[in-house]
Amino acid sequence: xxxxxxxxxNDLSTTGNSEIQYNLMRERYTGCEIVMGNLxxxxxxxxxxxxxxxxxxxxxxxxxxxxxxxxxxxxxxxRVIRGTTLYEDQYALAVMVNYQKEGQHGLQxxxxxxxxxxxEGGVKIIQNKYLSYAPQVIWQDIVKDGAAPIILxxxxxxxxxxxxxxxPGNDTCQILxxxxxxxxxxxxxxxxxxxxxCHNECAGGCTGPLDTDCFACRNFNNSGSCVPQxxxxxxxxxxxxxxxxxxDAKYQYGSICVSQCPTNxxxxxxxxxxxxxxxxxxxxxxxxxxxxLCGGLCxxxxxxxxxxxxxxxxxxxxxxxxNCTKIQGSLHFLVTGIHGDDYNNIPALDPEKLKIFNTVRxxxxxxxxxxxxxxxxxxxxxxxxxxxxxxxxxxYRGYSLLVMKIPSLTSLGLRSLxxxxxGSVYITGNKKLCYHDTVNWTRILTSIEMGHVCxxxxxxxxxxGPGPDQCLSCKNxxxxxxxxxxxxxxxxxxxxxxxxxxxxxxxxxxxxVQEGKETCIGPGADECVACANRQDGPHCVSSCPxxxxxxxxxxxxxxxxxxxxxxxxINCTQG
Ligand SMILES: *[C@@H]1O[C@H](CO)[C@@H](O)[C@H](O)[C@H]1NC(C)=O
Ligand SMILES: *[C@@H]1O[C@H](CO)[C@@H](O)[C@H](O)[C@H]1NC(C)=O
Ligand SMILES: *[C@@H]1O[C@H](CO)[C@@H](O)[C@H](O)[C@H]1NC(C)=O
Ligand SMILES: *[C@@H]1O[C@H](CO)[C@@H](O)[C@H](O)[C@H]1NC(C)=O
Ligand SMILES: *[C@@H]1O[C@H](CO)[C@@H](O)[C@H](O)[C@H]1NC(C)=O
Numbered sequence: 001x002x003x004x005x006x007x008x009x010n011d012l013s014t015t016g017n018s019e020i021q022y023n024l025m026r027e028r029y030t031g032c033e034i035v036m037g038n039l040x041x042x043x044x045x046x047x048x049x050x051x052x053x054x055x056x057x058x059x060x061x062x063x064x065x066x067x068x069x070x071x072x073x074x075x076x077x078x079r080v081i082r083g084t085t086l087y088e089d090q091y092a093l094a095v096m097v098n099y100q101k102e103g104q105h106g107l108q109x110x111x112x113x114x115x116x117x118x119x120e121g122g123v124k125i126i127q128n129k130y131l132s133y134a135p136q137v138i139w140q141d142i143v144k145d146g147a148a149p150i151i152l153x154x155x156x157x158x159x160x161x162x163x164x165x166x167x168p169g170n171d172t173c174q175i176l177x178x179x180x181x182x183x184x185x186x187x188x189x190x191x192x193x194x195x196x197x198c199h200n201e202c203a204g205g206c207t208g209p210l211d212t213d214c215f216a217c218r219n220f221n222n223s224g225s226c227v228p229q230x231x232x233x234x235x236x237x238x239x240x241x242x243x244x245x246x247x248d249a250k251y252q253y254g255s256i257c258v259s260q261c262p263t264n265x266x267x268x269x270x271x272x273x274x275x276x277x278x279x280x281x282x283x284x285x286x287x288x289x290x291x292x293l294c295g296g297l298c299x300x301x302x303x304x305x306x307x308x309x310x311x312x313x314x315x316x317x318x319x320x321x322x323n324c325t326k327i328q329g330s331l332h333f334l335v336t337g338i339h340g341d342d343y344n345n346i347p348a349l350d351p352e353k354l355k356i357f358n359t360v361r362x363x364x365x366x367x368x369x370x371x372x373x374x375x376x377x378x379x380x381x382x383x384x385x386x387x388x389x390x391x392x393x394x395x396y397r398g399y400s401l402l403v404m405k406i407p408s409l410t411s412l413g414l415r416s417l418x419x420x421x422x423g424s425v426y427i428t429g430n431k432k433l434c435y436h437d438t439v440n441w442t443r444i445l446t447s448i449e450m451g452h453v454c455x456x457x458x459x460x461x462x463x464x465g466p467g468p469d470q471c472l473s474c475k476n477x478x479x480x481x482x483x484x485x486x487x488x489x490x491x492x493x494x495x496x497x498x499x500x501x502x503x504x505x506x507x508x509x510x511x512x513v514q515e516g517k518e519t520c521i522g523p524g525a526d527e528c529v530a531c532a533n534r535q536d537g538p539h540c541v542s543s544c545p546x547x548x549x550x551x552x553x554x555x556x557x558x559x560x561x562x563x564x565x566x567x568x569x570i571n572c573t574q575g
Pocket of ligand 3: 322
């Protein structure tokens with residue numbers, strides 16, 4: 001397999017120490033075939049040996065050579081610059097000011113003897129006093145047709161004889177692979193004949209007409225063949241009528257198809273990425289790390305309060321709790337936080353801001369949830385309505401939940417709280433608080449009595465406050481944390497079914513809404529009573545499979561009169 005290394009993003013800034021810089025570069029690029037990112041070489045003396053660049057065949061970003069004093073660039077095997085990132089937003093190749101201010105050393109030849117394609121971006125070669133060859137090469141043969149800017153200024157005198165060249169040797173003539181092609185070729189060629197066109201998937205040129213004869217691949221290299229996409233992660237199974245995981249799937253890793261992402265890379269859909277995008281999180285399954293969509297907010301752990309400079313949640317630190325799902329440490333609400341602290345110039349906390357804690361599902365780590373002050377007009381702790389667990393460890397005087405002397409409090413509203421792992425609950429001096437007596441704390445404290453005042457939709461297990469959304473469990477059915485008398489089995493725009501736990505769940509969107517009877521028996525597209533659109537095998541689908549990858553090639557189907565998908569005749573190629 002090809003050896004890949006990552007490039008740099010330094011621009012013209014360096015550490016200032018050329019020895020260190022050089023050694024880092026040698027370590028990074030020795031043996032490397034594909035540079036993922038930019039190749040940047042700046043401020044190097046004439047004595048440096050760059051023969052370690054010989055192995056490089058592709059650079060995915062840009063190449064920058066600036067303010068160097070050496071005479072030749074030994075990039076003899078470089079075929080393609082992809083230009084996925086550009087220098088000054090325009091250039092895939094920038095060669096600038098490479099000569100000694102006082103002395104005769106400087107860049108004389110660009111050793112890019114095999115560079116035949118720049119996929120995106122232009123070329124800027126300026127102020128290279130002794131560079132006499134490269135400026136004369138036919139850049140139109142290399143860059144993309146159209147708008148790529150080519151700037152060649154203040155370089156050495158022209159010296160190539162007869163044909164454009166990269167240097168003085170007779171093996172340094174420019175190899176033309178585009179401007180010399182027959183008009184029939186719609187890209188590159190290996191001769192002037194109309195039969196000598198390269199395959200469309202080739203980049204830079206080729207030695208023959210096949211997708212295995214390319215110098216480099218325009219899109220992806222799948223074990224030697226240039227392909228428009230890597231073998232897909234799902235393929236259509238004609239026996240189950242479903243898209244199923246493809247055992248021969250490969251992932252895009254730069255311009256290569258790989259069956260496994262390299263160490264430190266994560267699978268995101270069909271690509272290898274170094275970090276998951278913001279709305280996804282890293283999940284490890286069967287030893288493979290993947291990016292998966294977060295159900296709601298992505299997990300985010302935040303530091304709690306209770307330390308020297310962070311004794312309580314207050315107006316200055318509350319924003320640090322935005323989007324937190326987990327608090328590591330305790331959460332303290334003290335009077336100096338809620339009402340402000342004149343002595344330390346801390347203003348009072350806007351009660352609206354406490355809603356930030358809606359995202360918190362877990363308090364874990366060291367201490368507790370301690371509420372010793374609360375805004376006067378807030379009658380419950382429902383800003384913590386999603387808090388499920390308090391994992392106490394080193395407990396503050398043995399308490400994990402402490403709610404003390406809050407005169408405004410009439411109910412707790414901690415409707416999701418299911419577990420307090422260690423320590424006890426201390427709720428005292430809250431003059432108007434009622435509902436907490438109905439909660440069976442014994443149950444909560446290990447893994448909740450008759451509710452005289454709980455909503456009628458609550459089961460006999462009790463409640464956290466008034467209303468059907470404060471029940472510990474429901475008498476009939478529930479939907480999204482609120483108890484309901486019935487699911488929308490035969491009414492409503494979105495019809496529902498009830499799962500084993502009594503939760504109302506929507507039918508699959510491909511189910512046809514039924515009048516006077518149930519629409520589905522489960523969540524799947526194969527659990528509908530009837531289909532809204534088409535039916536493929538047992539599954540309701542929006543349209544029949546058209547051009548999806550199957551085990552033995554591409555699959556096309558058409559809907560018959562009943563709307564069922566039937567396979568097209570095997571001799572049909574386009575549906
Ligand atoms: C290059 O030119 C030199 C001198 O003209 C000649 O001796 C040598 O054989 C040539 N090399 C090639 C590969 O043509
Ligand atoms: C494709 O990758 C293989 C190694 O898997 C390598 O030998 C071959 O030269 C590459 N082909 C191109 C066109 O880059
Ligand atoms: C909080 O999450 C939302 C939704 O993911 C995002 O748009 C927002 O930028 C995040 N805010 C902060 C401060 O992280
Ligand atoms: C509490 O009072 C503040 C102003 O003092 C106001 O902004 C906030 O909306 C009130 N909150 C409730 C729940 O009434
Ligand atoms: C509370 O729950 C515990 C454990 O589930 C149970 O043993 C106890 O009887 C319950 N207490 C009441 C008053 O229902």
